[in-house]
Each structure stands twice: as C-alpha cells, then as structure tokens.
Amino acid sequence: MSDFQTLLYEQPAPGVARIVMNRPEARNAQNLAMSYDLNAAFDRALLDDGVKVIVLAAADPHFSSGHDLRGDGGVVLGEQPIVSSWGGFQQPGAHGRFAREQEIYLQNTRRWRNLAKPTIAAVQGRCIAGGLMLAWACDLIVASDDALFCDPVLTMGVCGVEWFVHPWELGARKAKEFLFTADHWSAQEAHRLGMVNQVVPRDQLQAAVLTLASRIAAKPAFALQMAKKAVNQTLDIMGQQSAVDQAFALHHLCHAHNMQEFGMVIDPAGMPAAVKR
Numbered sequence: 001m002s003d004f005q006t007l008l009y010e011q012p013a014p015g016v017a018r019i020v021m022n023r024p025e026a027r028n029a030q031n032l033a034m035s036y037d038l039n040a041a042f043d044r045a046l047l048d049d050g051v052k053v054i055v056l057a058a059a060d061p062h063f064s065s066g067h068d069l070r071g072d073g074g075v076v077l078g079e080q081p082i083v084s085s086w087g088g089f090q091q092p093g094a095h096g097r098f099a100r101e102q103e104i105y106l107q108n109t110r111r112w113r114n115l116a117k118p119t120i121a122a123v124q125g126r127c128i129a130g131g132l133m134l135a136w137a138c139d140l141i142v143a144s145d146d147a148l149f150c151d152p153v154l155t156m157g158v159c160g161v162e163w164f165v166h167p168w169e170l171g172a173r174k175a176k177e178f179l180f181t182a183d184h185w186s187a188q189e190a191h192r193l194g195m196v197n198q199v200v201p202r203d204q205l206q207a208a209v210l211t212l213a214s215r216i217a218a219k220p221a222f223a224l225q226m227a228k229k230a231v232n233q234t235l236d237i238m239g240q241q242s243a244v245d246q247a248f249a250l251h252h253l254c255h256a257h258n259m260q261e262f263g264m265v266i267d268p269a270g271m272p273a274a275v276k277r
C-alpha cells in the first residue's frame with residue numbers, strides 16, 4: 001500500500017505502522033524527496049486511528065548515511081506545502097540557507113519528535129549525521145548489535161548536526177567527546193550511555209521492534225500520548241528546545257564562516273569521499 005517514492009509504508013501488526021526508508025543504493029541518505037515522504041508517511045500513521053505505534057525502519061544494510069549532499073530528489077523548496085513557518089528559500093546568502101535548513105532539518109525533525117503517538121527507531125548498520133537526527137527524533141531506539149553511530153560534521157567545519165540534542169542524548173562530557181573525535185560509537189556504547197533502549201542481534205532486530213511495538217500498542221492510546229507529552233515537556237521546561245535553537249544558530253555561523261573561507265558551506269578538507277566524486 002505504499003505510494004511513496006523513497007519509503008515503504010507497512011502495517012505489520014495490529015496497531016503498528018512501519019515506515020521503511022527505502023533508498024538502500026544511497027545508504028538511505030535523506031534527500032528532500034525522502035524528507036517530505038517521511039513527513040507524509042508520519043502524517044498518514046498519525047491520522048489513522050487504527051495506528052497506535054509508529055516504527056521507523058530502514059532497508060538493509062544501513063539505517064541512514066545522513067542528509068543526501070548530492071541533490072534534492074527533484075523537490076524544489078517552496079513549490080509544495082512546507083512544514084515550518086519559514087520562507088525565502090531562494091534568497092541569497094545566509095537568508096536562504098537559514099530558512100532552508102529551518103524547514104528541511106530543524107522544524108521537520110521537531111515536528112516528528114512531537115508526533116502524538118509513540119515512535120520507535122529500528123537501527124542497523126551505519127547511523128550517521130542526519131540519520132542520527134531521525135533516530136533521536138523517535139521516542140525509543142532499538143539497535144542491532146552491529147549498529148554504529150557517528151556525527152562527522154565537525155570534521156567538515158560545522159559544530160554538529162542541525163538537530164543538536166547530543167548533550168541530552170549522551171550527557172555533556174560524552175557529547176563533547178562524540179563531537180570532537182567524530183568517532184563511530186557502537187550500539188553497546190550508545191546503550192551504556194542511555195541513548196539506545198535495547199541492543200539485539202541483527203537478524204532479530206525487526207522482530208524485536210515489532211514485539212515491543214505490539215506491547216505498547218496494547219496500552220491506552222490517550223495515556224500513551226500524554227506520557228510522551230509529559231516527558232517531552234519536561235525536557236522543554238529544562239530548556240531543550242531553546243538549546244537546540246541556539247545550537248542551530250551556531251551551526252549557521254559555521255556555514256557562514258566556511259562560505260567566506262572556502263566558498264562552500266562545509267570545509268572541503270572534511271568532505272566525504274562519496275560527495276567529492
């Protein structure tokens with residue numbers, strides 16, 4: 001029943017919707033086509049009263065290599081409905097760049113984080129940069145034992161991905177290590193730090209997530225929504241969303257610096273080999 005270009009939309013069990021990112025040839029890199037497909041798929045699950053839990057999964061072998069730096073997948077920003085309250089996407093300089101990243105990275109991630117139904121990310125293989133944002137936007141993360149997590153953006157001259165919740169996910173000191181080194185951290189380490197709920201063998205990932213989703217789907221829908229909202233609002237009262245916004249501004253200061261220094265928004269010395277080609 002999928003009519004998405006970049007995703008599969010499934011209902012694998014009563015009360016459970018599963019959105020499967022399906023660009024394995026691009027390691028599930030998130031281009032604009034996928035961003036808006038994700039938004040539409042989340043909306044479908046949200047508005048279907050028969051769905052109580054939403055799983056975000058990915059076609060093998062990798063959860064996501066991050067934002068697709070090689071194109072927008074045929075989408076022109078501003079020519080279709082947007083999710084944010086921003087405009088001016090075609091404006092030159094920081095103006096258009098700031099609006100664009102508000103729309104396609106910050107506000108859509110915030111929207112998915114606040115969906116009024118529990119969400120579970122099923123993460124296998126690599127989960128890099130923008131892939132982390134997708135996993136972090138979900139309420140629970142179940143990882144396969146071979147999953148690897150990395151934010152390599154600092155190597156590219158930017159202070160971290162646009163959805164800057166690293167200190168909340170890892171704790172302040174480990175967040176700095178994660179950012180400064182740009183190392184790949186194992187599922188086991190992410191679990192130890194509280195970023196991941198469960199680690200399971202790779203071949204049992206989808207079954208384990210479905211079991212967890214079905215257990216949650218058996219609970220009262222409104223109480224689930226309120227529990228999610230209560231936890232998220234606790235984080236908000238602690239300042240999480242203001243902290244995300246201030247880090248986003250610093251992220252854009254880095255983009256502006258790189259543009260002035262190198263003529264591009266990232267430091268070319270740290271550009272992934274796949275994009276250099």
Ligand code: ZN
Nearest residue numbers: 101162251255
């Ligand atoms: Zn950016």
